[in-house]
Amino acid sequence: MKIDDVTEILREAAETVVMPRFGALAAGEVSEKTPGELVTVADREAEALISRRLRDLLDAPVVGEEATAADPTLPRALNESPAAWVVDPIDGTGNFVAGRPGFAVMAALVRDGETVAGWILRPVDGTAYVAERGSGAWRGGTRLRRAPAPADxxxxxxxxxxxxxxxxxxxxxxxxxxxxxxxxxxxxxxxxxxxxxxxxxxxxxxxxxxxxxxxxxxxxxxxxxxxxxxxxxxxxxxxxxxxxxxxxxxxxxxxxxxxxxxx
The missing domain is CATH 3.40.190.80 (D-Maltodextrin-Binding Protein; domain 2)
Incomplete structure (x- = not known):
């Protein structure tokens, strides 16, 4: 598996499922899964697409936000399976529903309970962030190096x-x-x-x-x-x-x- 393969999966979901509904959701395409917690048809469809593609790369359990809402036992795989995927099809669903650009499509790979790789895609501007344990954090082709904060x-x-x-x-x-x-x-x-x-x-x-x-x-x-x-x-x-x-x-x-x- 190449780390950029996952980035491309997130881009596919963003381009084919998420962005076509940004600012264009019908009333019946938004609901509450719990009080104050919104979910849309785009969340569910994007998670299904991403989960299917990730399993093609590495056949491991997928702990998705929407799948977990239906089956709360799924997160056990993060401790019980040698490897597991984590998927957030639309992080910031409230912003997405309101037509604000502050939302992301995210995934992570967990091995033996530790996150070893992570991906964050911001669909509105196409910016992708990728991190791999021991190999650094990147925005596109630029390595991110956080400077220390002020002492005061x-x-x-x-x-x-x-x-x-x-x-x-x-x-x-x-x-x-x-x-x-x-x-x-x-x-x-x-x-x-x-x-x-x-x-x-x-x-x-x-x-x-x-x-x-x-x-x-x-x-x-x-x-x-x-x-x-x-x-x-x-x-x-x-x-x-x-x-x-x-x-x-x-x-x-x-x-x-x-x-x-x-x-």
């Missing part, structure tokens, strides 16, 4: 996704906000948030809910670019673990500074 917390720019935080955690975030240069809410799309971190537009992002299709590609991209994505206890993120809380940052020092103020 007052110069750090970050995001916190507050939607899934409890009230005490939201209060801590509100109290910490004046200590940073800026503190936003993120793009509502991990496929946008992680590249922003890797390319230096943000210095940290704090997540509460950690789903494998949202975070397996991006954590590897950031780590391979020289950043630092870890659980709040400092342990490495593993996509098959059912725990919450993840802080992604430009480097270990900024990770520690952000955690001290936020968590």
């Amino acid at each position: 917390p007052a110069a750090l720019r970050g995001d916190v996704l507050t939607r899934f935080l409890d009230e005490p955690a939201r209060a801590r975030v509100a109290a910490a906000a004046p200590r940073f240069a800026s503190l936003g809410r993120g793009a509502s799309c991990a496929g946008v948030d992680y590249p922003r971190l890797a390319e230096g537009e943000r210095d940290f992002v704090l997540y509460r809910r950690i789903l494998p299709w949202d975070h397996a590609p991006g954590t590897l991209l950031l780590d391979e670019a020289g950043g630092h994505a870890r659980r709040l206890d400092g342990s490495r993120y593993r996509p098959g673990e059912d725990r919450s809380g993840l802080l992604a940052a430009a480097d270990p020092d900024s990770w520690e500074r952000a955690r001290a103020l936020l968590a």
